[in-house]
Amino acid sequence: MDISTVWEDLAWQQGGKIVYLILDGVGGLSDLDKGGTELQVAQTPNLDQLAKESSCGLLEIVGPGITPGSGPGHLSLFGYDPLKYNVGRGVLSALGIEFDLKENDIAARVNFATIDKQGNVSDRRAGRIATEVNRRLCEKIRDKVSLDFEGDYFFETVSEHRAVFVLRGQGLGGNLPDTDPQTTGVPAKDPTPESEDSKKTAELVRSFIDQVQQVLADEDQATGILMRGFERYQPLPAIRDRFKLDGVCVADYPMYRGVSRLIGMDVVPRPGGMKQRFQALQEVYGEKYNFYFLHVKHSDSKGEDSNFEGKVKVIEEVDQLLPLVTELNPDVLVVSADHSTPAVMGQHSWHPVPVMIHSKYAKVDDVATFDEYACGRGMLGLRPGVQLIGLALAHAGRLRKYGA
Amino acid sequence: MDISTVWEDLAWQQGGKIVYLILDGVGGLSDLDKGGTELQVAQTPNLDQLAKESSCGLLEIVGPGITPGSGPGHLSLFGYDPLKYNVGRGVLSALGIEFDLKENDIAARVNFATIDKQGNVSDRRAGRIATEVNRRLCEKIRDKVSLDFEGDYFFETVSEHRAVFVLRGQGLGGNLPDTDPQTTGVPAKDPTPESEDSKKTAELVRSFIDQVQQVLADEDQATGILMRGFERYQPLPAIRDRFKLDGVCVADYPMYRGVSRLIGMDVVPRPGGMKQRFQALQEVYGEKYNFYFLHVKHSDSKGEDSNFEGKVKVIEEVDQLLPLVTELNPDVLVVSADHSTPAVMGQHSWHPVPVMIHSKYAKVDDVATFDEYACGRGMLGLRPGVQLIGLALAHAGRLRKYGA
Known part of the structure; x- marks a missing residue:
């Protein structure tokens, strides 16, 4: 059940x-030279005071040993078990650029790639071209490539070599395999349809890829594209319908804004900075919403950069801003993370x-500091994130x- | 999911x-006269030092309150949920003597029993005859009993009153009830087939039992046999296919070698002793494998003998040998057990x-000794063994x- x-x-x-303050990737590991984890080393009087007045614990976000991406990590915190509500790479990529996906749109993640004269993939990321180059190429493609059907396609820059492809029309299935061969020296794979309703999609994708290759023939690095994670977009059941929550998202980064939209939350205009986000929460706080999601991105980014000190600074900055949340006196204030990003690993982790x-x-326990070890002895215990x-x-x- | x-x-x-060092049945209970559990009383400087540098916790191997047999216990540690990958007594008994089971073989566990002149079971274990007697009887049976079908049967000693029966041929089902009535003073049960495809099996089993009873008519104690756990052998999905692990087993006891084979692991020749096993691990450690299973049996045997001091000695012996594992410096070293066998109970337990x-x-916690109580306060928490x-x-x- x-x-x-x-x-x-x-x-x-x-x-x-309810207010969720989510410090992206804030979980860490001990760096012996630094004297503990990022949360332990950071000076956080406000978070620690809050811990003294709270129930504390640990969340295993997706499952034991599972390192969550940001999408599944947040879905879990919102009560959408990522193993059940499985959102693919194509849809997440489109959400990540705040593309306004409609139901039944087909989305896929795209890499610009180098295809050699023999038709083999020689670089799966086209030398990681600059984002500005990517924008120029996308414009060129939108300009010259047309698909002959009753519908539209969209082709949008994500960053560097990454882009998003969306097909919108009637009777399109999303059961296509990746065309990315995941290796070099071989041709891209054919998007052979894996269900009857995806035949038309496959024809359109083939035509698109062929035309793109002609359009890009005069480029140095990005001479073709590889596609992954084809998926037909089905909106998730709204958090309002599931849990009677009228939610609003306060975040700067597209992925988190996109995931919030995916579950029917409103999203405030981009505040444009950490302090601005805390202030935006204060502004939106009121009668319209009963669920507020405030997202802090840089705890994750600094972790991914293996920047221990930088991550500590972000945590300390949050700590200084925390009173902007506590003075709202929400009935429930949750502080947690969507996954760990230990600076010593430089990537997301399963911890x-x-x-x-x-x-x-809240059953206030004797946890006196907000960190992984102290919370490990809290009253909430170690639980799945979806709880x-x-x-x-x-x-x-x-x-x-x-x-x- | x-x-x-x-x-x-x-x-x-x-x-x-990854190296798994599995101390069979090492979990225990406090003996107040001895001052704690077997692990607490044992002097284990090396295990304790390792605990200080590790993440610690507790595993509930099969489920709350479930006392695992050795087969399910190990399957769980290897990531095969015993509630899903249900291997029966017949197959485990055959694996336990390293019988080379083939797909679709029918295996059953056999007890030699005493059947009285009225045809009733008077002793379900034939007075626990010695293993040498068992060997003589098996030879006698193989010599004189023949089954009239396009196939083979095998009848092999396990130990004392226990033996294994295997049928190999085409079109044999395994849906037969036990013939063991689980009580005395009544006749053995008839192996009435429980599915169409098991009718032929039932005829062969009846013929076998009848012939055996004639052959054993002149014996004192073992005058017949009882059969349990009929099962058609289907190999489990290999651990290589499931988890991309190339595994090797270093164990002396047949059951553990058999369970390892069941999931497609290689098995080194029997090292023939505890120290020899640790040395065999060192010899096999290298490029060919990425998963090593080193098994210690006597922590369980001493527990089953209610020999608290003997179990403590085995643990101390393991502790002295531990450097032979740690000096390999594996990326992951796991020390655990397949179940508890508290000496004060003299049998497996659910703890x-x-x-x-x-x-x-690993998220190193402040657990400073390797025992049940200290690990209960570790960062890994209390988890299902299959995790x-x-x-x-x-x-x-x-x-x-x-x-x-």
Whole structure:
């Protein structure tokens, strides 16, 4: 039994407001030279004070040993089990540039690549061309390539060698294999349809790829494209319908804005900076919404750059801004992360992330600092990430009693 | 959703080496006269030092309250949920004597029993005859009993009153009930087939049992046989195919060698002793394998003998040999057990077992000794045993990121 369906049944319109403060990738590992994890080394009087007044624990976001991407990581925090609500790379890439996907659109992730004279892939990333080059190429393609069908295609820059392809029309299936051969010295793969309803999609994709190759024939590096993660976009059930939450996202980065839209949340205009985001939360805080998602990106970016000190600084900056959240006095304030990004690894990892739930009804434990080790001894224990929304709803008084 | 299928999808060929050091039945219970559990009483400086540098926790091998047999216990550690990969007693018994089972063989566990003149079972274990007597009887049976079909049967000694029966041929099903009535004073049950494809099997089994009873008519104790756990052997998906692990087993005891073969691992020739096993691990350690399973049997045997001091000695012996493993410097070293066998109980038990994961990426906690109580406060928490392989794969860098 999927417990989230029980929360759906029990959720009601009444109850308090929930704020999620998500520090992307904030979980870390000890750097012995630095004296602990990023959270342990950072000076965080405000987060620590909050921990002293909260229930603390650890979340295993997707599952044991599973390193979450940002999409699945956030879906889990919002109560959408990523193993059930599996959103593919094509859709996430489109969401990541805030492309306005419509139901039944076919989306795919694109790499510009170098295809040699023999038709073999010689560089799967076209020498990682600059984003400006990418923009020029996309414009050239949109200008010269046309598909003969009752519909539209879209071809948009992501960054460097990455782009997104979207097909919009009637009767298009998304069951195509990747054309990316995942190796060099061989031709790109043919998008052979894997279901009857994807035949037309395959023809259009073939025609698109062929035309692109002609258009790019005079380029040095990006002489062709490889496509991955074809998927027909189906919006997820809205968080309003599932958990009676009217949610709003305060984030600067497209991926997090996109994931929020995917579950039917509103999104404020890009605040354009960390402090501006905290201020934007204050501005939007009010009667219209009962669920607020405030996203901090750079804890992840600094971790991915293996920049331990930089990540510590981001955490300390958040700590200084925390009063802008606590002074709103939300009924439930959750501080956690979508995954770990230990600076010593320089990439996302599977390690559980710390979490604290501050609420009038939280079982306050003796955890006195907000870090992985202290939270590991908290009252919430070690839990799957998807359980967080249930606890947040309960602490906000937003779940009825189960049974008589 | 079964999380192990996600590990299967994410596993790739790259990454480091994993060593499992499995101390069979090492989990224990406190003996108040002795001052703690077997692990607590044992002097284990090397295991304790390793614990100080590892992530520690507890594993509930099959499930809460479930006392695992050795087969399910090990399958769980290898990532084969025993509730899904259900290997029966017949097949485990055959594997336990390293019988070379072929796909579709029908295997059953046999007890020599005493059948009285009225045809009733008077002793279900034939007075626990000695293994040498068992060997003589098996030879006698193989010599005089023949089955009239296009195939072969095998009848092999396990130990004491226990033997294995295997039928090999075309069109044989394995759906037969046990003939063992589980009580005395009544006749053995008839192997009435439970499916159409098992009718022929039932005829052959009846003929076999009847002939055996004639052959054994002149014996004192073992005057007949009882059969249990009929099963058609289907090999499990190989650990190489599931998790991209090229595994090798270093064990002396047939059951563990058999379980390893069942999942497609290689097995080194019997080292013939504890120290020899640790040395055999050193010899086989190299480029050919990335997963090493080193098995210690006597921690279980001493527990089953209710020999607390003997179990402590085995643990101390392992501790002295541990440097032979740590000096290999594997990317991931796991020390754990397949189940508990508390000396105060003298049998397997359901109690969770301690586990530690040593790796460059392990979240080192403040657990300073390797025992059930200390590990209960470790960062890994209390988890199902089947999660171990996912964590081991992750720490070895053998799982890709999940989603974008």
